Amino acid sequence: MADFLPSELVITPKGGVYHLDICPEDLAKKIIVVGDQDRVELISNYFDKVTHKSQHREFACHTGVYKGKELSIISTGIGTDNIDIVINELDALVNIDLKTRNEKKDKVSLEIVRLGTCGILQDEIPIDSFILSTHALGIDNVGHFYEREVDNETAQLEKEIEEEVKLPRYVKPYLTKASSRLNERLDGEGIEKGITVTSSGFYGPQGRRLRLSLVESEMLNSFSDFKHDQIRFSNLEMECSALFALGSALGHETTAICLGLANRRKKEFTKNYETKITELIEYVLDKI
Template sequence: MNELDALVNIDLKHKEFKAEHSSLQLFRMGTCGSVNPEVQVDNMLVTQNVVGLDGLMHFYQDYRFENEFSKNFMDKFPYPNIKPMLYFSDWSEELGNLYQDAAYHGNTATFPGFYAPQGRQLRLKALDNRFLETLNDLGVTNFEMETSAIYALSKLLGHKAITVNNVIANRRRGEFSADHHASEKRLITWVLDRIIP
């Protein structure tokens, strides 16, 4: 994100900030798992609000974000050792308007790892086997590993961002896409058709 911004807002030859700010439109297309048992696999889900569990934005000055989703989430989040790492952001409503016909609009949790944060265990035990269910109880629809940084850094840097995910698993129901490659191709076409005339 910092490097994309640098390409348009820093004079790399002279190592100076440009006087005129350029705002990018950033589209993330990816995959996600759902924590909501009602979400069907192989459908498009647009992220409206996001909670980051990776702590990234606590390393940046001046990042503040609060809305109804974040306040409710922080009030009820029951894991005191994780709570200080949390941060929140939301979509570019302008870009979101391009995808009003998505099957789902939801609240996403961005995880810092593939195993314990997502409820998977090999030799090491996960914190809580109800973690994904708890997130759903707090209004989270799905999870992945990128959106919180994209949304939050976009806000700080003055860009617009949107994430459109292909739901390839419903972890609460134990349901998985039979052919996620095909549904991912449909996602790419569906997203691009709305931004390329």
């Protein structure tokens, strides 16, 4: 019997994965993931050659060559629920034989960089900064569905965070590290670094109060106030936790670099999105 039956791993008539709707030959080993579908073309416009273009639901994929590097740019849409789909299907494309439905013996490790946007959690991080995630703290739930190994240092830090940060009582956070190898490549002058908080929503789950009152109004400040040696919470978004947790558990290298759009401490919002996202794209394409 095959390792993965049709109810568990859905394969399209043309031999691709169900939601992304791409086939193994459409994918490069270096991948940039973005939330916004329109950002895919903004990035692939820089390619010297385009070899594949597709879109199914919110998942656009452009593969091509940039300065000799083969890259795929894929949109995930918003949220860790989508990341669960994207990471499992990207892994299936390289590590499961979709014809026999059996796991491959020799595994492929993908390099996956999220190029996103985020909110800022510290006064000293200017609006429009590029923020490289050292870790992600999930206050979503996706990571809890999978067994994975966490090193002692990360487990200890997770415990301290859980004790000190004022989260709603039914939120169980999980901490994961970004790939240090990818971070060495993406780091540079002026790049801000820190732990990225990944939320399950944009408003209440990120401490934004419109007309509904929030259960825990101190959550955001207690993230900003948390300090452990040189470690700080730098930013807040909606995908990194599941990307790092599932990606590393499957043997892939994952990290994220995000443009800080909103400083939540200073209550400021960018006026420079187009210019700054272009700068971030050019920065990542050259470093990746």
